[in-house]
Amino acid sequence: MTNETRPLLRVESAQLPLTVQDLGRPGYQHLGIPVSGAMDRYALITGNQLLNNDQGHAALEITLGGVTLTFIEEAVICVTGADLYATLDGEIIPLWQTFKVESGQTLSFERPVKGARAYLCVTGGIDSQTWLGSQSVFEKGQLGRKLTTGDQVYATDKVTEAVVEQQLSPELIPEYTKHMTLRVILSPYAERLSNESLEHFFQVTYTFQKGDRMGCQLHHDQPLIHQTNDNMVSDVVSFGTIQVPASGQPMMLLADRQTTGGYTTVGTVITADHWKCAQLRPGSTIRFQSVSIHDVDQLLQPWKEK
Amino acid sequence: MRFSMYPLGNEAVVVVLGETISPAIHDDVVHHYQMIQQADLHYVTDIVPTYRSIAVYYNWRQTDYDEMTDLIQDILNQDDSSNSSPQRRTIHLPVCYDEALYAPDLAQLAQAHQLTEKEVIERHTAPYYRVYMIGFLPGFPYMGGLDSTLETPRLTTPRAHVPAGSVGIAGAQTGVYPVDSPGGWQIIGHTPIQLYNPESEDPTLIKMGDWLTFQSVTKETYEAIKQDGRIEDFIEEG
Secondary structure (H helix, E strand, O other), rough: OOOOOOOEEEEEOOOOEEEEEEEOOOOOHOOOOOOOOOOOOHHHHHHHOOOOOOOOOEEEEEEEOOOEEEOOOOEEEEEEEEEEEEOOEEEEEEOOOOEEEEOEEEEEEOOOOOEEEEEEOOOOOOOOOEEOOOOOOHHHHOOOOOOOOOOOEEEEEOOOOOOEEEEEOOOOOOOOOOOEEEEEEEEEHHHHHHHHHHHHHHHHHHEEEEOOEEEHHHHHHHOEEEEOOOOOEEEEEEOOEEEEEEOOOOOEEOOOOOOEEEEEEEEEHHHHHHHHOOOOOOOOOOEEEEEEOOOHHOOOOOOOOO | OEEEEEOOOOOOOEEEEEOOOHHHHHHHHHHHHHHHHHOOOOOOEEEEEOOEEEEEEEEOOOOOOHHHHHHHHHHHOOOOOOOOOOOOOEEEEEOOOHHHHOOOOOHHHHHHHHOOOHHHHHHHHHOEEEEEEEEOOHHHOOOOOHHHHHEEEOOOOOEEEEEOOOOEEEEEEEOOOOOOEEEEEEEEEEEOOOEEEEOOOOOOOOOOOEEEEEEEEHHHHHHHHHHOOHHHHEEOOO
C-alpha cells in the first residue's frame, strides 16, 4: 500500500466471505501456492474495463450476499457478476454499469437472486497489500484475510478517466441460470472409472451441494465406481479439474485449490466455462459435456479478446 | 526418453514420465523439469513438477495445446549431455523431539512399533530424504525414504490445528508443516526454522529436488535457533 491511499469505504457487516481479489498469482504453483484470484474472471475483467481500469485491478468479491458497506469518499463504481439484490441507500442498483456514489451512501448485497459471486470494482482499483505479485487473499497461505465488520477498504490514488453510466451491451451479460452445462476435456485417468460410470458421468444431472473458493462438492444418487480404487500417485490439478474420491461423488476444484492431487480425475472444465463454475450455488444443477482439446480453440475464440 | 503428454484442460500440458513413486522416475522429472525451465518458453506461466509428471501452464490467449506439445517435444528430445552434474542441495533441519512440548504423538508412535522414543528419533534422523514434490500446502514437501519400521497410519481423527513447523509421519511419508493447518499426521517433533515466508519473493525454503535430513536438537538449542538462527547455516550446497 502506498501512503497516498485513502479510505474508500467501511465494512458495516460481512456475514459471508468478502475478500479482495485480482487476477491472482501465477508462477508459484511449483511451491504449492495456488493461483487464487477472482473466481469469475469475466465479471472482474468486465467491471474493470467499464471503468477504464486495467483488467486486473483488484476488486471486492462478494459471496451470496450478507454484506453492507458505507462509502467514506465519493467514487465511481461498477458491480458485475451475480445479482445479489444490491441496493444503494435502499434503491436497487444497475449491474454491469458504472455509476457514482457519494460519501455516506450505503451499498448492500442482500441475498442471491441469480448466481453466487458479485464484484465491486472501483475507479483505479482497491488498494491492499500485495504478496507474490498479487493482492488476492488466500487465507490458508497466510496471504491476507477475509474482511469483517469495521474494516476499512482503500482505493488507490491511480487516476483514471472513469465514465459514468458506461454499460455493457446486454448480449454480453452472462445468464446465471439454475442449470449450467460445463464443457470438459477428458483426463487420461478417466478410464480408472468403470465404463458405465464414465458414461453415466456425462449423462446425468449433478446437484451442487456445497463449496468455497477451494472447490465444490457435487452429488448424484448413483455414485461413480472405480475400476480398482480412487487413489493414484499425485498429479497436477487445475481450476475446473473434477476429482472422484472413493465416495463416487465428484468434486470440482476452483481458484484456491491445491496444486496437486491424488484422487482419480475425470477431466478439467474449459476456461470459457470457468465463470459458470464460479456462479454455482446450493441447488444449482450441472451437466458435463465432453469436448476435444482440438476443438477447444474455436470455443475459446470469443474469450480471447477479453 | 519416453514420455506421454495430455491436456490439463486448455491451460496446461502435462508431461507424464511414469505412474509410480520411484527415485528413477523422479530423477527423470528433475532432469526434464530443468530442461523445460532452461528453454525459457514464451507464454509459460507455471511449471509444476510432481513425483512422476510435469505440468506446463501456458497463456491460452496466446498459444494453444498443439503448439505447446510440439515445443515441449522438441525440447525433451534434444540430446542433453550438459546435465552431467546436477546441483544437489541438502537441508539439515533442526528438530526438537521433546515430547512434552512439541511431540504429542511420539510416545504412542514408539509404543505402537515397540521402540523406545530414542530409537524412533535415531531412525527418523538417520536417512537423507528426497523431496519429490511440493504440494498440499505452500512449501509442504512430499518426501520419500522413511525407515519402514516407522510407517504409521494417519490419526483417526485429524487435528483441527497443527502448528507451522510440526514434523510428522503419515503412512510411508514424513513431512513438515510450513503453515498452520488442520491435519492428520502423527506429530513427533517441531522445527524452529521458518519454512514459509509470504513476504519474500522466494517464499518457501524447501524445493522439489532438495535432500533433507532431520537433526535432533535440545530444547535450549531449539530456542536459540528460534531467536537468531540463520537459515543459511542449515543448507549445504553442492
